[in-house]
Structure formats: structure tokens, C-alpha cells
Amino acid sequence: MFKNEKFNIAIFLILIALQLLGVAAIWTRFQLIYLPIIAAIYLWMGLGTTLYLHRYLTHRGFEMPGWLKFFFATGSAIGLAGDPVTWVGDHRFHHLKSDTKRTFIVRDTDFPTPT
Ligand SMILES: [Zn+2]
Numbered sequence: 001m002f003k004n005e006k007f008n009i010a011i012f013l014i015l016i017a018l019q020l021l022g023v024a025a026i027w028t029r030f031q032l033i034y035l036p037i038i039a040a041i042y043l044w045m046g047l048g049t050t051l052y053l054h055r056y057l058t059h060r061g062f063e064m065p066g067w068l069k070f071f072f073a074t075g076s077a078i079g080l081a082g083d084p085v086t087w088v089g090d091h092r093f094h095h096l097k098s099d100t101k102r103t104f105i106v107r108d109t110d111f112p113t114p115t
Contacts, residue, residue: 011080041078048075057084058091 052072055061064072073084081087 011082014080044071044075045079045081046075048072048077048079049081052076053081053084053087054091058088 052069053076056064056069056072076084076087
């Protein structure tokens with residue numbers, strides 16, 4: 001699927017540990033005031049991957065100031081997305097294999113439909 005597809009056991013174990021910590025939080029003194037912080041970090045990591053690595057670096061969809069690049073790059077790093085060069089290379093390779101002439105957009109709904 002991806003050009004540099006390798007199973008990274010360290011990342012895998014970190015992700016499992018984080019999931020277990022999330023479950024363990026049920027038995028801690030969790031307070032609702034933590035929810036906006038969790039949501040902000042989640043959004044930061046998500047935008048770091050989808051907006052910065054994908055739309056900005058891979059597809060060059062738009063421009064952004066340097067401080068914003070740093071902000072979103074840090075978010076992608078916190079989200080364990082890996083180094084940007086490998087991520088972009090893998091994703092461009094993914095589009096080489098996944099986008100074909102048979103892929104088209106149905107204009108009535110703007111919903112991608114393979115033929
Ligand atoms: Zn893409």
C-alpha cells in the first residue's frame with residue numbers, strides 16, 4: 001500500500017500504551033475541565049496531519065506563514081505521524097496507486113464514486 005510500509009513496533013507499543021492510559025483515566029480524578037484541553041490537543045494533532053502533512057506539504061494546496069507551519073508541524077509530531085519527508089513520500093506513492101482514470105466525481109452530489 002505505501003512505499004515505505006514498515007511495521008514500527010515502537011510506535012505500535014506507544015499507541016497501545018496511550019490507549020491503555022486513556023482507559024485508566026476512568027479510575028483517576030478526571031475533571032470536566034480537562035475536556036477542552038484534550039479536545040484542543042486532539043484537534044492540533046489532527047490538523048497537523050490532515051492540514052499540514054496532507055493538504056499543505058503533499059498536495060501544495062495553499063500557502064501559510066512560517067509560524068503556522070511550525071505550529072502544525074509540532075502538532076503532527078505530537079500525533080506520532082512520523083517525519084514529514086517519509087509521510088509525504090508515502091502519501092504521494094499512495095495517490096499514484098489509488099487515483100486512476102476510472103476514479104471520477106459525480107457532479108450532482110460531489111460524492112466520489114469509483115466505476
Ligand atoms: Zn492526498
